[in-house]
Each structure stands twice: as C-alpha cells, then as structure tokens.
Amino acid sequence: MTPAPRKPASASSGPSRRFARFEDLPIAVAVDVALVTAEAGQLHALLVRPTAPEAGGDWALPGGFVDPSESVDAAAERVLAAKAGIEDVFLEQLYTFGAVERDPRTRVVSVAYYALVERARLGAVLQADRRLAPLSVPWEGEAGGRVEALDEKGRALPLAFDHADILGLVVKRLRGKLRYAPIGFELLPDRFPLRALQEIHETVLGRPLNKHSFRRSVLASGLVASANRREKTVGHRPAELYRFQASKPRKDR
Amino acid sequence: MTPAPRKPASASSGPSRRFARFEDLPIAVAVDVALVTAEAGQLHALLVRPTAPEAGGDWALPGGFVDPSESVDAAAERVLAAKAGIEDVFLEQLYTFGAVERDPRTRVVSVAYYALVERARLGAVLQADRRLAPLSVPWEGEAGGRVEALDEKGRALPLAFDHADILGLVVKRLRGKLRYAPIGFELLPDRFPLRALQEIHETVLGRPLNKHSFRRSVLASGLVASANRREKTVGHRPAELYRFQASKPRKDR
DNA sequence: TCGACATATATGCGTCAAGCAACTAAGTGT
DNA sequence: ACACTTAGTTGCTTGACGCATATATGTCGA
Known part of the structure; x- marks a missing residue:
C-alpha cells in the first residue's frame, strides 16, 4: 500500500524506549478531509500537493494533526477552513484508518472525514497548489472499490498514503447514504x-x-x-x- | 456528560509544555468494543466494572489503549480476546469519539468497535466482574437515540464516559445495516x-x-x-x- | 386411537412503489 | 408554420410487501 521504509519511525527512535504515562504513547492523531463535489456527471475531490516532499510529492487530501485542545471534529473543520477556505458545509466523519504503516514516517492514526459542497463555492480555492481532481469511480459491485484521481489528461494521479482507500470509502458511503438521506441537496x-x-x-x-x-x-x-x-x-x-x-x-x- | 474534573490532565501537567515532535502530542488512542448479542427479544451488551475507580466505578465497555506496534483493528481484537475471551467474530469499526473532555482524566480519542456473537458463545465470560446487560433501546425515530443498560431489576446502570452514546450508535448502525447486510446470522x-x-x-x-x-x-x-x-x-x-x-x-x- | 392444541408453512389477494414507453408542453430558431 | 430540444405527464406492467386465511405436522391428554 505504501512504498519504501517498512519499520515505523517509533521503533527506530529507540526500540526499548518506555513511556511513563499513557498520554505519552507515540501515536499521532490526524484528520484527513475529502472535499467532494459533483460536476458534469463526475465526482471531484480537492487535492493538495504537500509543500514538503515527505509524502513523496504525491497529491494528498487536505489534512493535519489534531491539537490536544480541540476535538477531532473541530480539527476537521479547522483543516477544511485553513486549506480550502470552506466553512459551514456538510461535514461528517467517515472512518478511522489505523494501520501501523500507513504513514511510513511514523505512527499516525487518521480520522477521515468527507465534506460535500456545491461546485460554485470552490471557485476561490482552485489555485496552483490545489486542484479539484475528477475521480474515476468503479462500478458499484466491483471488488475493492478503489478510486483513482485523474489529471486533465485522464491519467491517474499518485496519491499519498492510503488516500485512495479513503476516496473509495467516500464513494461507498455516498452511495449507501443516498438511499435514505437527502445528501444530494448538499451538492x-x-x-x-x-x-x-x-x-x-x-x-x-x-x-x-x-x-x-x-x-x-x-x-x-x-x-x-x-x-x-x-x-x-x-x-x-x-x-x-x-x-x-x-x-x-x-x-x- | 461527565462529572467533576473539567480540565484535561495534559494541561495540568504543564500549560506551556512543548512537544518537539508531533508523535509526542499527548493524545492517547484507545479502542472500546461493544460486544452485542440478542436474547429473548432484547439486545444485550457486555459490560465490565473497571478495577480502578478512575471512571467513578461506572460500568464500561471493554476497552484499552492502542499499542504503537499494533493496528487499531488489532487492538480491538486484542481487547475483545483479553476481556471477553472471544475471537473470530464479526467485528467492525463503528465511529471515533474525539471530544476533548470525554475522559475527564486526560485526552483520549477512542475508536469504537462493535462485535456480534451468538449468546451461547458468551457462557464462559459472564462472571462476577463482567455482565451481559440488556439494553433499553429507544424507538427508531426517537430523538437522540440514547441507549441505557439495565440491571436485573430494570434500573439503568451508570455508564462511564460516553459509552451510552456508543451503545446508541451501535443500535442505529445495526438498524441501518440490517437493511442490506446479512448481520442477523452473526447472532x-x-x-x-x-x-x-x-x-x-x-x-x-x-x-x-x-x-x-x-x-x-x-x-x-x-x-x-x-x-x-x-x-x-x-x-x-x-x-x-x-x-x-x-x-x-x-x-x- | 382420536381429537385438541400449538406452531410451521403455503395460498390468495389487494395495495403500493418503481420501471418502460409514449405522449403532451413550452420554449428557441429557421 | 414547423423543426428541434428539453420538461413534464399519462397509462400500463411488474414485483415487493402486507393482511387474512387455510393447510400441515408434531405432541399430548381423554
């Protein structure tokens, strides 16, 4: 799922390091937000290119670490406001990704969210570093349901970490939710x-x-x-x- | 929602304490598992009484902190095996609870899971400290959907932290899932x-x-x-x- | 041994939601 | 006036579901 280094960073920082209190356990908590809209018969998600090359320069969902003084929900709102300038939209927790090596640098547990917004509200956001990438959405029954983000020529963009899995789950959730919840209006x-x-x-x-x-x-x-x-x-x-x-x-x- | 101490422990251990690396952020990651079964027309969940009086002596869902070397899913399996002696059952992530003061002692983000098992497999588990409490399940459309755990006389048991919210969400999830997934067989x-x-x-x-x-x-x-x-x-x-x-x-x- | 009893299983039918096709409505442009 | 395009309606069929009722299959007691 992720390339290169296999050992978590916590192990390399001292295999027998002890933590006196459980609040010092070296697991970072992050949020990733999939900002989704629909246009011309396709779903689109906002992607950002990380400034640091830590994630291999891959495109990524807007994300950030949770501050100890804020709730996880608040962190998602903050990330959405800071990285996309979007507030007051449908924002819902999706799933928590907790694989040990999902981020090869260190142990990060990420709580994924998804937000729905109409296309017109994204105008100011789409700049050089940020883009709204169309999603190649697999057929419903298809195995895995892995989703790819496409560039303007229809090629798959490389996505950081397990962000392709997150997008796949977003699509699944939307399909399920559409059966009983009026989420269409959000778009x-x-x-x-x-x-x-x-x-x-x-x-x-x-x-x-x-x-x-x-x-x-x-x-x-x-x-x-x-x-x-x-x-x-x-x-x-x-x-x-x-x-x-x-x-x-x-x-x- | 929770009584007494209001300030998170991290604040009391030094208001201006800095963390050189993000993996030292003092947010603990925990899992809580609702082990659910059905009997005599009622849903039941396994509750344990914490040995330490930290949680006010309230009944609680089996839970524990995630070890840095294990995935969050693996932590849920480990907790279920350790506290209920149950393996190889339907176990699925439910929701992540990330309110700042959900645990008054310190900052804990909890990934909640639910497991389904037939009643007969629980026989060995029901001892003095552990009990299978029937749930008072509110009517579907009811506001909030807060669920209570009942003792043998029908009185509501005090539940630790936000565990009543977790149980409420379990019931909601089961109701939604029953429409399209064959979860009935798990019970x-x-x-x-x-x-x-x-x-x-x-x-x-x-x-x-x-x-x-x-x-x-x-x-x-x-x-x-x-x-x-x-x-x-x-x-x-x-x-x-x-x-x-x-x-x-x-x-x- | 036979019939009461309890639960399981099948049949018949009415109602309602959803799908397919064809039709009418309301605009613009030639 | 008429072609063209999309909006909205009408009629019919099909299938899922609910309710009521009948039949089936076992035990048990008089």
Missing part, C-alpha cells in the same frame, strides 16, 4: 431543477435512473418545494426550479 | 429456524415484521439454505432448520 445550489438533482444521484450511484420514478419519489418525499420560478434556457422549455425543504411530512417507516 | 447458531432469524430482526429493528413477507424475502435472497433437518419441539410442529449460505444468486441491484 446543489439553493434553487435547482429536478433534472440537476437526478444527475447528482446518477453520478453518485454510477447508473442511470428512471425519470418518472425519480421525479415521483422526490416529489412524494416532501423534501422539495417549488420555488415558483423557472430556469433560463436557450432553445427549449425551461424547467421549474425547486428548493430543499427540511420538513418530511411522510407517515412513517 | 444465531449454525442451524436455526426462520422464526429465530425473524425474532433477531424484530429485536434489532424494534418493531414486528410480517411473517409471510419476511420468509418470502429471506428465502428469495438465496442467503439461506435448508439444512434438511428439523428442530426438536415439545408440543407442536417442528420448524425446518436453515443455515447461512454466503452465495447471493440474485440478478443485481
């Missing part, structure tokens, strides 16, 4: 045509959905309300715009 | 009547299921196969016994 602007929501779902699930069925179920869910407005189009009938509505007036289940 | 012996599987599902979901529908969907799933055997009963028709079958010969979806 859309305030007002949107139903077709855009369907495209989001199809992008996440990786398969086409029936227009009538989708429309029927979304409207019946009570999660959307008409904005009494229409989109501006250039050669065809404009679609009605909807907005997300938190209330969920279904009977039960 | 049953090798051969079982379908009625027992339905009882497991009803216990986890907290609501009755239609017998015909349940039977139909389970048999259609291809996950069970007849064991060509019947249970031994004492006054009525015996049920056919089934066994879990890994293959899943459905077309898709």
Whole structure:
C-alpha cells in the first residue's frame, strides 16, 4: 500500500524506549478531509500537493494533526477552513484508518472525514497548489472499490498514503447514504431543477435512473418545494426550479 | 456528560509544555468494543466494572489503549480476546469519539468497535466482574437515540464516559445495516429456524415484521439454505432448520 | 386411537412503489 | 408554420410487501 521504509519511525527512535504515562504513547492523531463535489456527471475531490516532499510529492487530501485542545471534529473543520477556505458545509466523519504503516514516517492514526459542497463555492480555492481532481469511480459491485484521481489528461494521479482507500470509502458511503438521506441537496445550489438533482444521484450511484420514478419519489418525499420560478434556457422549455425543504411530512417507516 | 474534573490532565501537567515532535502530542488512542448479542427479544451488551475507580466505578465497555506496534483493528481484537475471551467474530469499526473532555482524566480519542456473537458463545465470560446487560433501546425515530443498560431489576446502570452514546450508535448502525447486510446470522447458531432469524430482526429493528413477507424475502435472497433437518419441539410442529449460505444468486441491484 | 392444541408453512389477494414507453408542453430558431 | 430540444405527464406492467386465511405436522391428554 505504501512504498519504501517498512519499520515505523517509533521503533527506530529507540526500540526499548518506555513511556511513563499513557498520554505519552507515540501515536499521532490526524484528520484527513475529502472535499467532494459533483460536476458534469463526475465526482471531484480537492487535492493538495504537500509543500514538503515527505509524502513523496504525491497529491494528498487536505489534512493535519489534531491539537490536544480541540476535538477531532473541530480539527476537521479547522483543516477544511485553513486549506480550502470552506466553512459551514456538510461535514461528517467517515472512518478511522489505523494501520501501523500507513504513514511510513511514523505512527499516525487518521480520522477521515468527507465534506460535500456545491461546485460554485470552490471557485476561490482552485489555485496552483490545489486542484479539484475528477475521480474515476468503479462500478458499484466491483471488488475493492478503489478510486483513482485523474489529471486533465485522464491519467491517474499518485496519491499519498492510503488516500485512495479513503476516496473509495467516500464513494461507498455516498452511495449507501443516498438511499435514505437527502445528501444530494448538499451538492446543489439553493434553487435547482429536478433534472440537476437526478444527475447528482446518477453520478453518485454510477447508473442511470428512471425519470418518472425519480421525479415521483422526490416529489412524494416532501423534501422539495417549488420555488415558483423557472430556469433560463436557450432553445427549449425551461424547467421549474425547486428548493430543499427540511420538513418530511411522510407517515412513517 | 461527565462529572467533576473539567480540565484535561495534559494541561495540568504543564500549560506551556512543548512537544518537539508531533508523535509526542499527548493524545492517547484507545479502542472500546461493544460486544452485542440478542436474547429473548432484547439486545444485550457486555459490560465490565473497571478495577480502578478512575471512571467513578461506572460500568464500561471493554476497552484499552492502542499499542504503537499494533493496528487499531488489532487492538480491538486484542481487547475483545483479553476481556471477553472471544475471537473470530464479526467485528467492525463503528465511529471515533474525539471530544476533548470525554475522559475527564486526560485526552483520549477512542475508536469504537462493535462485535456480534451468538449468546451461547458468551457462557464462559459472564462472571462476577463482567455482565451481559440488556439494553433499553429507544424507538427508531426517537430523538437522540440514547441507549441505557439495565440491571436485573430494570434500573439503568451508570455508564462511564460516553459509552451510552456508543451503545446508541451501535443500535442505529445495526438498524441501518440490517437493511442490506446479512448481520442477523452473526447472532444465531449454525442451524436455526426462520422464526429465530425473524425474532433477531424484530429485536434489532424494534418493531414486528410480517411473517409471510419476511420468509418470502429471506428465502428469495438465496442467503439461506435448508439444512434438511428439523428442530426438536415439545408440543407442536417442528420448524425446518436453515443455515447461512454466503452465495447471493440474485440478478443485481 | 382420536381429537385438541400449538406452531410451521403455503395460498390468495389487494395495495403500493418503481420501471418502460409514449405522449403532451413550452420554449428557441429557421 | 414547423423543426428541434428539453420538461413534464399519462397509462400500463411488474414485483415487493402486507393482511387474512387455510393447510400441515408434531405432541399430548381423554
């Protein structure tokens, strides 16, 4: 999974070193955040190139160590704000990666998060050092579900550590969550045509959905309300715009 | 959420203490394992009384600190084997609890796991210091979903730290997972009547299921196969016994 | 030995959600 | 006026699920 040095750094710093108190155990706690959006039928994630060549110069998810005075959740928010300038978005813990040698330098346990944001909010972030890379998402049933990040020519970008695994799990989580949670709205602007929501779902699930069925179920869910407005189009009938509505007036289940 | 001392121990050991290397950051990494089984229509979890009165003498989930030389997953397995004598069971990461003051003594980030096992495998474990406590499981839609552990008289046992939150999340996870994963079999012996599987599902979901529908969907799933055997009963028709079958010969979806 | 009893298993049918296809609606441009 | 494109609707079919009821298979007691 990771190249080169195999022994953890803690071992090389003294095999018989003892720690008087458990809070001195040399395990660093970090967070990695996958900032995901959808555009043109593909999922995209924000990647940064580490300034230091420690990770082999590979592209990486924004991340950082957890400060002892902050909660792990707060660390994820801080990282997202510092490295992407993004606040107040859907941010949820994904999974904790605790393999011994996931970082060849030293022992790091990383709590991975994923955030969802509409594409338009990322404009200011996309600079030289930071990029929004499209993800090559494998078919749902495929073994492993390993996800690659692609550059502008469709080549796979080398990802640091186990960050490809993290992205793979993000996609799995999104697919599972879409079945019962309204996460599609996180990737859309305030007002949107139903077709855009369907495209989001199809992008996440990786398969086409029936227009009538989708429309029927979304409207019946009570999660959307008409904005009494229409989109501006250039050669065809404009679609009605909807907005997300938190209330969920279904009977039960 | 937790009583008494509010300041983390790291602060009291020197407010301006610096750490030369990030691996000396004073955050301890621990695992807590909820060992869950089902019996008589109720979920049960294994609780231990800490030998030291550090946690206020409250009942707690089996847990321990992660050793720098082992993965977090391995630590969970080790804790389960050491404190419950249980190996080779369904064991899955649940969530990582990272609030600053979840343990009033010092900063501990805990990776929670849950394990499923059939009741019969727990026999040797239930001793004076360890107990299998029934869980009072709130109704699905209920706010918070906080779960209590009950003693033999139905009174709520005081639980250490945020362990009640962990148990609440276990129940939520089980309910969600039951929809698409065959976790019911983990709680049953090798051969079982379908009625027992339905009882497991009803216990986890907290609501009755239609017998015909349940039977139909389970048999259609291809996950069970007849064991060509019947249970031994004492006054009525015996049920056919089934066994879990890994293959899943459905077309898709 | 036979019938009451309890639980298992099957049958029939109504309801509802989802899928497929074809149709109508509302814009722009020639 | 008519072609073109996308939006939205209608009708029908299929399949999953729920409820009620009937039949099956064992034990047990009169």
